[in-house]
Amino acid sequence: xxxxxxxxxxxxxxxxxxxxxxxxxxxxxxxxxxxxxxxxxxxxxxxxxxxxxxxxxxxxxxxxxxxxxxxxxxxxxxxxxxxxxxxxxxxxxxxxxxxxxxxxxxxxxxxxxxxxxxxxxxxxxxxxxxxxxxxxxxxxxxxxxxxxxxxxxxxxxxxxxxxxxxxxxxxxxxxxxxxxxxxxxxxxxxxxxx
Amino acid sequence: xxxxxxxxxxxxxxxxxxxxxxxxxxxxxxxxxxxxxxxxxxxxxxxxxxxxxxxxxxxxxxxxxxxxxxxxxxxxxxxxxxxxxxxxxxxxxxxxxxxxxxxxxxxxxxxxxxxxxxxxxxxxxxxxxxxxxxxxxxxxxxxxxxxxxxxxxxxxxxxxxxxxxxxxxxxxxxxxxxxxxxxxxxxxxxxxxx
Amino acid sequence: xxxxxxxxxxxxxxxxxxxxxxxxxxxxxxxxxxxxxxxxxxxxxxxxxxxxxxxxxxxxxxxxxxxxxxxxxxxxxxxxxxxxxxxxxxxxxxxxxxxxxxxxxxxxxxxxxxxxxxxxxxxxxxxxxxxxxxxxxxxxxxxxxxxxxxxxxxxxxxxxxxxxxxxxxxxxxxxxxxxxxxxxxxxxxxxxxx
Amino acid sequence: xxxxxxxxxxxxxxxxxxxxxxxxxxxxxxxxxxxxxxxxxxxxxxxxxxxxxxxxxxxxxxxxxxxxxxxxxxxxxxxxxxxxxxxxxxxxxxxxxxxxxxxxxxxxxxxxxxxxxxxxxxxxxxxxxxxxxxxxxxxxxxxxxxxxxxxxxxxxxxxxxxxxxxxxxxxxxxxxxxxxxxxxxxxxxxxxxx
Numbered sequence: 001x002x003x004x005x006x007x008x009x010x011x012x013x014x015x016x017x018x019x020x021x022x023x024x025x026x027x028x029x030x031x032x033x034x035x036x037x038x039x040x041x042x043x044x045x046x047x048x049x050x051x052x053x054x055x056x057x058x059x060x061x062x063x064x065x066x067x068x069x070x071x072x073x074x075x076x077x078x079x080x081x082x083x084x085x086x087x088x089x090x091x092x093x094x095x096x097x098x099x100x101x102x103x104x105x106x107x108x109x110x111x112x113x114x115x116x117x118x119x120x121x122x123x124x125x126x127x128x129x130x131x132x133x134x135x136x137x138x139x140x141x142x143x144x145x146x147x148x149x150x151x152x153x154x155x156x157x158x159x160x161x162x163x164x165x166x167x168x169x170x171x172x173x174x175x176x177x178x179x180x181x182x183x184x185x186x187x188x189x190x191x192x193x194x
Numbered sequence: 195x196x197x198x199x200x201x202x203x204x205x206x207x208x209x210x211x212x213x214x215x216x217x218x219x220x221x222x223x224x225x226x227x228x229x230x231x232x233x234x235x236x237x238x239x240x241x242x243x244x245x246x247x248x249x250x251x252x253x254x255x256x257x258x259x260x261x262x263x264x265x266x267x268x269x270x271x272x273x274x275x276x277x278x279x280x281x282x283x284x285x286x287x288x289x290x291x292x293x294x295x296x297x298x299x300x301x302x303x304x305x306x307x308x309x310x311x312x313x314x315x316x317x318x319x320x321x322x323x324x325x326x327x328x329x330x331x332x333x334x335x336x337x338x339x340x341x342x343x344x345x346x347x348x349x350x351x352x353x354x355x356x357x358x359x360x361x362x363x364x365x366x367x368x369x370x371x372x373x374x375x376x377x378x379x380x381x382x383x384x385x386x387x388x
Numbered sequence: 389x390x391x392x393x394x395x396x397x398x399x400x401x402x403x404x405x406x407x408x409x410x411x412x413x414x415x416x417x418x419x420x421x422x423x424x425x426x427x428x429x430x431x432x433x434x435x436x437x438x439x440x441x442x443x444x445x446x447x448x449x450x451x452x453x454x455x456x457x458x459x460x461x462x463x464x465x466x467x468x469x470x471x472x473x474x475x476x477x478x479x480x481x482x483x484x485x486x487x488x489x490x491x492x493x494x495x496x497x498x499x500x501x502x503x504x505x506x507x508x509x510x511x512x513x514x515x516x517x518x519x520x521x522x523x524x525x526x527x528x529x530x531x532x533x534x535x536x537x538x539x540x541x542x543x544x545x546x547x548x549x550x551x552x553x554x555x556x557x558x559x560x561x562x563x564x565x566x567x568x569x570x571x572x573x574x575x576x577x578x579x580x581x582x
Numbered sequence: 583x584x585x586x587x588x589x590x591x592x593x594x595x596x597x598x599x600x601x602x603x604x605x606x607x608x609x610x611x612x613x614x615x616x617x618x619x620x621x622x623x624x625x626x627x628x629x630x631x632x633x634x635x636x637x638x639x640x641x642x643x644x645x646x647x648x649x650x651x652x653x654x655x656x657x658x659x660x661x662x663x664x665x666x667x668x669x670x671x672x673x674x675x676x677x678x679x680x681x682x683x684x685x686x687x688x689x690x691x692x693x694x695x696x697x698x699x700x701x702x703x704x705x706x707x708x709x710x711x712x713x714x715x716x717x718x719x720x721x722x723x724x725x726x727x728x729x730x731x732x733x734x735x736x737x738x739x740x741x742x743x744x745x746x747x748x749x750x751x752x753x754x755x756x757x758x759x760x761x762x763x764x765x766x767x768x769x770x771x772x773x774x775x776x
Contacts, residue, residue, distance in 0.1 A: 104727020145686020298533020325706030339492020
């Protein structure tokens with residue numbers, strides 16, 4: 001059997017580059033899966049072509065910093081604009097997942113991930129969670145202890161280059177998991193309609 | 195003792211007028227309290243004067259429609275812009291409360307109210323909840339069964355004039371409760387510093 | 389190709405029978421899918437055999453009334469006891485979904501569903517959401533407007549026989565969707581290991 | 583004016599002692615406020631006398647470990663049992679706040695605090711948030727970055743004696759803040775009815 005090709009879009013906004021680091025790690029994770037292609041979509045400059053890529057993707061991974069307890073205004077503008085897709089349930093049955101960053105270990109990041117799940121639920125998407133026990137050190141995946149998605153934490157006075165290795169590993173793991181899951185579903189759907 | 199004067203700002207965004215109806219009811223509720231003044235602040239057109247009014251208020255009631263599972267992008271832009279106040283904890287100890295509307299009875303409105311509480315918490319504000327048992331009919335306060343704030347529901351194909359009486363009563367009750375609570379705190383603080 | 393057989397366990401607690409009505413509808417929905425078997429697990433009387441059934445299931449649908457803003461104590465006792473499975477990630481990659489009931493239209497049911505998603509996420513399960521636009525009448529699926537799972541509402545002074553048709557249709561739809569999704573995944577996994 | 587006397591009850595459950603450490607710090611914080619008395623109520627062994635103390639308190643601070651994404655079953659049993667108070671709105675207008683502990687920095691603790699706010703909202707209580715900017719080190723208050731309440735984190739293989747100083751300072755600060763706020767309200771109410 002030839003390898004199924006699935007596409008994963010990483011739809012994100014980054015304020016100062018930390019979330020971009022996470023997005024890049026998600027992308028690497030996706031690409032490590034045979035038959036999976038990855039592409040990032042910057043939400044602060046959405047083109048019609050970007051929307052078309054999202055519409056065509058097997059999976060969308062949502063990413064945003066956590067600002068004042070939720071995703072950034074750029075993300076929320078994108079979410080509201082997606083209501084057009086919602087009316088027609090055009091993203092129904094796509095795979096979805098999410099990641100977020102903030103300056104504190106907890107930092108209300110969970111509220112952003114919860115919002116992502118509510119948002120994806122409205123679209124009828126299938127939410128992929130992390131299958132990682134909590135880590136111990138800054139170098140361990142899931143060192144912050146989150147499961148609805150990948151959390152990254154970097155002190156506010158440090159640049160994106162300081163994102164802890166553990167958080168990037170978490171993001172890469174999420175990308176891998178999403179791609180593998182999307183590939184599984186694509187295989188089965190292709191078979192079902194063969 | 196002369197009546198303490200407290201000011202309540204209603205900071206809201208409305209897409210099609212339903213949330214404006216709720217805001218007006220909150221305002222009426224505030225005004226029914228002796229010594230309380232109310233003023234609305236439209237978040238889609240924030241001026242420096244508006245920010246000054248928010249800074250000076252004893253209480254801020256946040257309002258927004260629920261779009262795709264959270265507050266509107268206009269509200270989130272306001273929230274992110276308020277981070278400047280957050281750094282200096284300038285809104286600390288103000289009273290806070292919230293209301294939201296959507297087209298379905300549940301409609302993920304609770305997620306918007308939960309977000310409001312997380313947002314107000316970051317500002318160190320004091321959150322006022324509803325003290326209303328659930329209502330039975332469209333004319334009863336709290337007919338939808340919400341407690342973190344006031345919920346309004348109007349079918350999407352009906353205009354603001356169709357907002358059920360019960361939901362407007364809920365909003366008015368919240369305004370009254372916020373104003374009474376803010377007045378109580380103001381009285382005590384005035385006394386403490388006398 | 390012979391029909392894939394998948395098993396869906398409905399793990400629920402019901403206080404007064406309303407949630408049982410929803411569970412039965414979920415069960416009917418599952419059974420309407422070719423190759424899917426359904427079984428209910430009453431959480432207030434969990435046996436070792438029940439745990440074994442949950443361990444063996446392809447999908448688990450969680451159900452509980454919403455009491456004071458969350459799932460019932462019986463459900464939470466079950467959830468805490470499942471931590472043994474969590475350590476070994478034994479439920480990882482199972483499909484998960486949820487439903488809840490309460491006496492008000494909104495009634496903080498969303499908080500229970502959000503809790504279910506956080507709980508399922510810790511187990512590394514895949515969360516299935518509803519793909520239903522909001523309904524209009526008591527007879528329509530998703531008439532309450534929820535997407536993280538199926539919501540049922542029945543006034544507190546009415547018995548389980550009064551559960552609105554729309555809510556039972558929502559539950560049946562969820563069961564069907566979970567079974568179809570689980571079958572798809574099982575098909576693909578069987579193929580992948582063939 | 584003589585000092586107003588207010589009572590703060592700390593209603594909590596602890597599994598292995600970490601949450602007890604936090605409760606003790608909350609208690610110390612309360613006691614540092616002139617005119618405030620503190621008492622703990624262990625939720626795993628609730629007596630009628632305990633319920634009477636809760637009924638009589640000006641403020642109740644809720645505490646629980648976070649197990650599988652929410653408060654412990656002991657806490658949820660208490661919450662469900664409190665529905666009797668809810669019907670009569672007997673805890674209405676009391677001050678409320680919360681704290682939780684878990685083994686990871688984020689560890690879904692926010693979901694437990696969000697649940698506490700929803701629970702307190704149903705009771706019509708007034709929720710007190712933290713007024714603390716995030717800390718930097720293990721010795722700083724609010725080092726984890728939480729605002730809805732006090733978060734404590736201790737690795738699962740370490741005993742209660744290892745609870746970081748910063749988390750205990752956060753808990754003490756919360757106790758102080760709750761007591762001060764409750765005293766302010768009591769002063770004003772006493773005056774209003776004088």
